[in-house]
Amino acid sequence: MVSIDEVARAAGVSSATVSRALSGRGHVSPATRQKVLQVADELGYVVSSAASSLASGRTRNIGVMLPDLHRWFFSTVLTGISEELSRRGYDLTLYNVTDDAEVRQEIFSSFLRRRRVDGLIVVAMELDADEIDQLTGLGIPVLTLGGSNPRxxxxxxxxHGVAHLAVEHLLRLGHRRIGRIGAEASFNRDFHVPARRENGFRDALAEAGLSADPQLCVTADFTVEGGHRAAKSVLGRSASAPTAVVAFSDEMAIGALLAARDLGLEVPGDVSVIGIDGHDLGPLFGLTTVDQHPLGQGGRAAREILELIEGTEALPTDDADADLPYDLVVRSSTSAPRIESVSAPH
Structure with a gap:
């Protein structure tokens, strides 16, 4: 195995300079760092994680807690975290926190206390007071993603703003009969995301002098299949069918597009469909969406936990809402309604 001293001799610098260049800590000129990296690569030098940990007191390992690995959104956020950590020379330890109360308790009371990580990112999980106490007692930086916490x-x-923007887009196109595919009550467990989107949906309608029609509002489970079933129950109505549908996830919106096809409806001629997420399949289906940039969310979380570890940034703890960007991406699944001629609100 190639040693750090061999890299130093080949690069014509000190071992300390090699250490600083490879770790990214301490001052090294860009030219010297590039030279060291090139020589290390040519010699096949691999940093010893054990030696690095002993020298710095760090494991160069970040823990990530997720409630569900099967959802596209969470897996995409995880990909963003993993890619950024890899670029910075950090490993990742994943904690999949299921609905099993015993498993969740074991993760908080035992797994995390083994102190194998330098920091922890908690994704879309609402923590109770005892869990927060256990995390703060670890003595490592903890960053939440997907919800605010005062501690x-x-x-x-x-x-709220994400759903409001989706409805605004349809209203500007002239739609007045707008359906909604929301989420089942069980999905309100962490940070009440569906409820917040529901409020954004209803507030946007109210601002236009409209109210949500209960017959046009259905729920599903954030899957394509669930969205397909829910959309069929709404779009299958004859005289009272909506001219547009807002789905609280892109996967449910894709299900709605497939349901419209099955029913012989043209999109967007007979019905416009808009989702929320920024799913990879959105461009393939021509889906208009409010993109919340999950890959970017993960990358940002990784950068910020490393900044907290290195003491270069102090994030606020009082209110994290509206920190993350989102954008309306208009594609071919939305247009002005074919039947209604009511002008859009100003």
Whole structure:
């Protein structure tokens, strides 16, 4: 195995300079760092994680807690975290916190206390007071992503604003009969994301002098299949069918597009469909969406936890709402309604 001293001799610098260049800590000129990295690569030098940990007191390992690995959104956020940590030379330890109360308790009371991580990112999980006490007692930086907490620094997205923007887009196109595919009550467990989006949906309608029609509002489970079933129950109505549908996730919106096809409806001629997320399949389906940039969310969380570890940034703990950006991406699944001729609000 190639040693750090061999890299130093080949690069014509000291071992301390090699250490600083490879770790990214301490001052090294860009030219010297590039030279060291090139020589290390040519010699096949690999940093010893054990030696690095002993020297710095750090493991160069970040823990990530997720409530569900099967959802596209969470897996995409995790990909963003992983890619950024890899670029910075950090490993990742994943804690999949399921609905099993015993498993969740074991993770907080035992796994995390083994202190194998330098910092922890908690994604879309609402923590109770005891869990927060256990995390703060670890003595490592903890960052929440997807919800605010008065005791922990974090970042979140404005879910009310996300849904409000989706409805605004349809209203500007002239739609007045707008359906909604929301989420089942069980999904309100952490940070009440569906409820916040529901409020954004209803507030946007109210500002236009409209109210949500209960017959046009259905729920599903954030999957394509669930969205397909829910959309069929709404779009299958004859005289009372909506001219547009807002789905609280892109996967449910894709399900709605497929349901419209099955029913012989043209999109966007007979019905416009808009989702929320920024799913990879959105461009393939021509889906208009409010993109909340999950890959970017993950990358940002990784950068900020490393900044907290290195003491270069102090994030606020009082309110993390509306920190994360989101954008309307208009594609071919939305247009002005074919039947209604009511002008859009000013």
């Amino acid at each position: 922990l620094p974090g970042r979140a997205i404005d879910d």
